[in-house]
Amino acid sequence: MSGFPILTLLTVLPVVGAAVALWSGRHARNVALITTLASLTLALVVWIRLPVDGSIGLVEQAAWAPSLGIEYHLGVDALGALMLVLSAIVTLMSVDAAHRVHHQPGLYFCLVLVLEAGLFGTFTALNFYHWFLFWELSLVPAFFLIKLWGGAKRGPAATQFFVYTMAGSVALLVSFLAVFLSTGSMDFVHLSLLASTGELEQMVTAHLGPVMLWLAVGVLAGFAVKVPMVPFHTWLPNAYAEAPSPVTMLLTGAMSKMGVYGLLRIAIPLFGPQIAQMRTPLLALAVATVVMGAWAAVAQKDLKRVFAYMSVNHLGYCLLGIFALATPAAGAAAEASQAAALNGVILQMFNHGVTAAALFWFVAMIQTRTGGHRGIDDFGGLRKPAPVLVGLMGIALFSSLGLPGLNGFVGEFLIFRGVFPLAWVAATVSILGLLVTAAVILTVIQKVFTGPVREHLATFPDLHHGERLALAPVIGVIFLLGLVPQLVVDSLNPTVMNLLAHWRF
Amino acid sequence: MVAAGVYLIARVYPLMQAGAQLGGTTTALTVVTWVGASTAVFAALxxxxxxxxxxxxxYSTISQLGYMMAGLGMGGVAVGMFHLITHAFFKALLFMGAGxxxxxxxxEQDIRKMxxxxxxxxxxxxxxxxxxxxxxxFPLLFSGFWSKDGILEAAQHWSVAKGPFYMLVFGALLTAFYMTRQVAYVFFGQRRGSxxxxxxxKAMTAPLAILAFFAVALGFIGTPAWPWFRAFLEGRAAGFDLHAFSEPGLKGLMATSTMVVFLGLGLGxxxxxxxxxxxxxxxxxxxSAPMIWGWLxxxxxxxxxxxxxxxxxxxxxxxxxxxxxxxxxxxLVTGVAWSFxxxxxxxxxxxxxxxxxSFDKGCEELSAGGGLLARMQTGRVQAYLRWLALAVVALVAILIWSSRA
Structure with a gap:
């Protein structure tokens, strides 16, 4: 352990905040706001203090249970740090959006902060045991947040969400136990090194026989549910729709990134050759996620379900990029494409997190103003009574559509730039997804914003100053990363190169 | 805005031209040509x-975009772009005039009611x-004549096929015809509005006048005698040369094109x-032709x-x-849940x-046995003493019996 344990502090901070919030009744939201603001500051400090060469920095290491291969081992590179910043931003947005929690606010904000701690723990842990603890821990508050504060069908939705994710996690756990039995290590860094020389596969095969492919399938299953990848995604629309919108912001903005993060931190480094072996079917599933997600969004009548399916679609691009770059092709051109795709994937994770969270925030605002309306056909002419809300939501929608100049474009562009040379058929079919998403978003704009003003919307109040102030930084980020993506890419690229250098397919 | 597509083709012209033999054409440009010529006729109809x-x-704009595409495909960037520029002015003039x-x-937008x-x-x-x-x-004076003639000239010399040339000439006839119909309906005859x-x-008519000036004047930067526009695009100085008109076929083409225009105007x-x-x-x-008219x-x-x-x-x-x-x-998920x-x-x-x-059975027997014992545990001291006395007697009897030897 060297220097100040900033990552430990980052994870402990929300836990302390959660304990305080639990006992502070109606002041809980203020406690949560202060905690999340402090967390965001810390996360930004982490981002600034990253090592410039893209390696894993800010490492904290201490013995825990050495005989079981369990160690307290924290550290982040730009991938982890960006996810920390994203989690902090999204949690802050979620707390900001949840100003109408009348029922047990203490418990609500306590759970939100515990969830944040779970996210921080997941994105900093470098030992499987530690990582898995937080991976599962984050499920618990999410379950109760849906179950206690959700919509009409919250019970089944929460159960399905929890059980489905658990089922995936069990497959993941079994695979990891096999890896542990063969190598005696649970350390990501150590295991990645073993995998990059091909030793990992030899050790596993020597101990357990030719099961490496099945272990890869198990790990993928765990992440496929979390991301989610078609056809493991059916829990998502229900959970997103039934969760209170601020919780949906957390689910889509931060928690869905845990799956993609896991693919990049665990699945690809350890099981690169196996994933490359299954590349074609995996690409097909990624394309299905992109295309069917977009088309399923067309058929939805509930704004939250529309945006939920759009989240499926947008994370599909991440899957597309990851599986496309899992190829043993060598050469400068292929490496440049892989780097572009990976940069794109990580940017897309961040951008989708911010944009999707913003979209659900707008839905929350619309819902509280109309007494719970969120059917796509319940609206019309919203731009007359609420021009500011419609304008800002329009920006978020166009960011989601991938309009150049807004953040959503950058990641998708880089992904397609990288994927096209590596897997042109998949890239071409996925373009359909872009097209359909655009159609869906324009339909939403058309049906909700324009047209004659509906009677019940005539007195719809526009955003007040507090809300404008709260949204301004989010809209600022959407523009900033759209216009100057190198702000992130410059710090991200060394990590991307570092990751790619250690991956073996 | 719609010109952006034409501009894009012009911009990527080197790509479209890649692999062409000298004086030849490429499949890409052939496709551009046929699509352009078909569009020109289709939209004009x-x-x-x-x-x-x-x-x-x-629809006239779509048709003219077809001309531009055909011009790009057969004559190159200068031909297509020249029509794009002249068309921009006179079509802007027409739309503002329509406004x-x-x-x-x-x-009122229906020409039958004007x-x-x-x-x-x-x-x-x-x-x-x-x-x-x-x-x-309309010949000589107007910019559209020169830019469209550039395209027709290119079509006439095109080595691949003559079809586009005839299609574009037919399109020119239709253009003159439908514009005459429109002007006749709008500006001539009896007033039919209520x-x-x-x-x-003036705020509306002044821009019209300015655009009208350019709709005439722009033609003179792209005549065969002084092809300034082509020279400008190709980065060289343009020379003035009246002899350019005596190139073989050019006068014939201009005469054809003039006749076609007059035919269209006259028919209309x-x-x-x-x-x-x-x-x-x-x-x-x-x-006279209700079915065809219906389709159109x-x-x-x-x-x-x-x-x-x-x-x-x-x-x-x-x-x-x-x-x-x-x-x-x-x-499937529900099925799995149900099977569980x-x-x-x-x-x-x-x-x-x-x-x-079975556990319960055992318990029942146990409790039955317990019940039997419970009945013995009556709590009466006399009963216990009786049992005690009986037991003592029995024990003594056993003792005696066993020590009998």
Missing amino acids: IAVAQNDIKRILA SVIHGCHE GGLKAEMPLTFATYAVGMLALCG TPAHESP WWIYGGKSPKPGELDAMER RDRLYVDEFYGATVVAFYGWWARVADWVDRRVWGG RGWAQLNRFLDNNWVDG
Whole structure:
């Protein structure tokens, strides 16, 4: 352990905040706001203090249970740090959006902060045991947040969400136990090194026989549910729709990134050759996620379900990029494409997190103003009574559509730039997804914003100053990363190169 | 804005041209040419049978974009771009003129309800006429003549096929025809609107005049004698050379093109000149060929075609995606959940009836035995003493019995 344990502090901070919030009744939201603001500051400090060469920095290491291969081992590179910043931003947005929690606010904000701690723990842990603890821990508050504060069908939705994710996690756990039995290590860094020389596969095969492919399938299953990848995604629309919108912001903005993060931190480094072996079917599933997600969004009548399916679609691009770059092709051109795709994937994770969270925030605002309306056909002419809300939501929608100049474009562009040379058929079919998403978003704009003003919307109040102030930084980020993506890419690229250098397919 | 597509083709021209032999063409450019020529004729045909003043101009724009594409495909960047530039001015003039007409007629857009506006809106009429003649390609004076002739000239010399040339000439005939029809309906004949029209304010007519000037003047930077525009694009100085007109075939082409324009104008005037259709009256062409007219009026069913194919597929596939989600994947998940539930029920049954059952049986027997003992535990001291005495007697008896030896 060297220097100040900033990552430990980052994870402990929300836990302390959660304990305080639990006992502070109606002041809980203020406690949560202060905690999340402090967390965001810390996360930004982490981002600034990253090592410039893209390696894993800010490492904290201490013995825990050495005989079981369990160690307290924290550290982040730009991938982890960006996810920390994203989690902090999204949690802050979620707390900001949840100003109408009348029922047990203490418990609500306590759970939100515990969830944040779970996210921080997941994105900093470098030992499987530690990582898995937080991976599962984050499920618990999410379950109760849906179950206690959700919509009409919250019970089944929460159960399905929890059980489905658990089922995936069990497959993941079994695979990891096999890896542990063969190598005696649970350390990501150590295991990645073993995998990059091909030793990992030899050790596993020597101990357990030719099961490496099945272990890869198990790990993928765990992440496929979390991301989610078609056809493991059916829990998502229900959970997103039934969760209170601020919780949906957390689910889509931060928690869905845990799956993609896991693919990049665990699945690809350890099981690169196996994933490359299954590349074609995996690409097909990624394309299905992109295309069917977009088309399923067309058929939805509930704004939250529309945006939920759009989240499926947008994370599909991440899957597309990851599986496309899992190829043993060598050469400068292929490496440049892989780097572009990976940069794109990580940017897309961040951008989708911010944009999707913003979209659900707008839905929350619309819902509280109309007494719970969120059917796509319940609206019309919203731009007359609420021009500011419609304008800002329009920006978020166009960011989601991938309009150049807004953040959503950058990641998708880089992904397609990288994927096209590596897997042109998949890239071409996925373009359909872009097209359909655009159609869906324009339909939403058309049906909700324009047209004659509906009677019940005539007195719809526009955003007040507090809300404008709260949204301004989010809209600022959407523009900033759209216009100057190198702000992130410059710090991200060394990590991307570092990751790619250690991956073996 | 629509010119952006033409501009893009011009911008990527080196790509389109890649691999071409000297003086030859490429498949890409051949495709561009045929698409352009077909568009030119197709849209011009539709424009003939439209009644909305702006819709006619819109289809005319599509048709002219086809000319530009064909020009790019056969003659190169300079030919296509020159028509793009001249067209930009005269089409802007026509659309603004149409705006002035619509404004003057109190937001009326149907040309059948206009008529006789040349007296009430003289400025608009004069400038509109300039734009219309430029679009038709009226010889020598107007810019459209020179830019369209550039395209026709390229088509005439095109080595691949002669089809595009004839299509474009036919398109020119249609252009002159439908514009004459429009102008005749709007500005000539009897006034058919209910309210009197008025000339538009200076803020509207002044730009018209400026555009009209360019609709004429721009032609002179691209004549065969002084091809300044082509030279400018190719980065060299343009020389003035009247002998360029005596190139073989050029005069013949100009004569053909002039004849075609006059034929179109004449036909249009012959059919529509001075006519003032009464409300509800059929169009002159409609009376003679109602079926063809119907097709053209309904825009050759392009919208319907897309509605029945692309749009229908989009909606249908969305329902499929939703159905697959709910029924297939969701169904699988529910199925797994139910099978787990069934398994749990089975377990409960086994537990209750077999595992618990035997355990309960044992417990019952135990408690029955316990009940027997409980009956003995009466709490009466006398009873206990009686048992005690009996036991003592029994013990003594056993003792004696065993020590008998």
